[in-house]
Amino acid sequence: MSRAAQRRTAKTGLAPGALIHIGKIHGEREKITLCEYDTSLFRESQIDAVAGLMPPPEKKSVTWIHIDGLQNVQLLEGLGSAFGLHPLTLEDILNTEQRPKSEDHGDYLYIVLKLIHGTGDAAPVPEQVSLVLGPNWLISLQEKEGKLLDPIRERLRNEKSRLRRGGADTLAHALLDAIVDGYFVILDEFGEKIEGVEEALIGHPSPPTLRAIQALKREIIFLRKSVWPLREMVGSLGRSDSPLIGATSVIYFRDIYDHTVQVIDTIETYRDMLSGMLDIYLSSISNRMNEIMKVLTIIATVFMPLTFLAGVYGMNFKYMPELEWPWAYFALWGVMLAIAIVMLLYFRRKKWL
Secondary structure (H helix, E strand, O other): OOHHHHHHHHOOOOOOOOOOOEOOOOOOOOEEEEEEEEOOEEEEEEEOOOOOOOOOOOOOOEEEEEEEOOOOHHHHHHHHHHHOOOHHHHHHHHEOOOOOEEEEOOOOEEEEEEEEEOOOOOOOEEEEEEEEEOOOEEEEEEOOOOOOOHHHHHHHHOOOOHHHHOOHHHHHHHHHHHHHHHHHHHHHHHHHHHHHHHHHHHHOOOHHHHHHHHHHHHHHHHHHHHHHHHHHHHHHHHOOOOOOOOHHHHHHHHHHHHHHHHHHHHHHHHHHHHHHHHHHHHHHHHHHHHHHHHHHHHHHHHHHHHHHHHHHOOOOOOOOHHHHOOOHHHHHHHHHHHHHHHHHHHHHHOOOO
8 A cells, every 4th residue: 555545545534634644755855945035126035944934924025935845844834823724724635635726715815736747758647736816925835845936936036027016816826837848748748659659550559559659648647637627727717706816917817828728639649649559559460460361371371272172082992093193293283383383373363462
């Protein structure tokens, strides 16, 4: 039984909101990064705990708290107490098997989605990312440390960046946009895998080709499961009337919705291609078997009259006129060869060869 299944079993029967981490632990301890910025300010620091952190008062600057690692349940309890997060929100953050969704809790928005890591020839690896959006603060949480957020931090360091002029909703859009753009990279790698399997399928289909097709089908089902609910989630943000998402940001969330639809269309196209490739593989194997059976049938058909003649002259009768002829043996060989040649020429004329 996997660790995730063990943790899920341990949670059975507990009250809603019970905080138990479900999923893989990727590191020994968490990493907390605190950023505060506005048009003229940018401060970034690493902190050891969230003790003493509170939602910033109403001001122009934006506070961004990013946490890598979800293994510290006490840390999340303190974070929930400081920012007034509902216990069910904390429960969803710790459960890394959530489907993409967004929830409006009035004072904050909770958003969860999947970050997909490409690993070359291996299957893609999912990672859950949770966002908690407040009036002028944003909390982002992911399972392990990665390089996804580095470009966003670089943009924040640039005084002329649009992120520095926007609020927390603009930052949330930037994070969502980076994750959705990562899907295009994964799909490009997936397309290259499909092309490689197609070449093997056309050249010489074999059992390893079938296993590769089945592996790709499992991957595309996983991608579809991770991305399909994302369309509904991003669509709800684009139609949201929450005061936490400004009118200018709504337009950008709609742009992410368009990207999500494009990703889903690509996934569906690849899914249809894989289904067609499986049919092509089965047809190729069947055609190869038919070709083999055709060759064997032609050989058997050619040898049927020859076997008949050999059987006739193999009978042990004493009085057979042909047995006394001097050239009977060579004549019989000539007749048998002539029959075989005539039959082969007939098969070729009928285009059976």
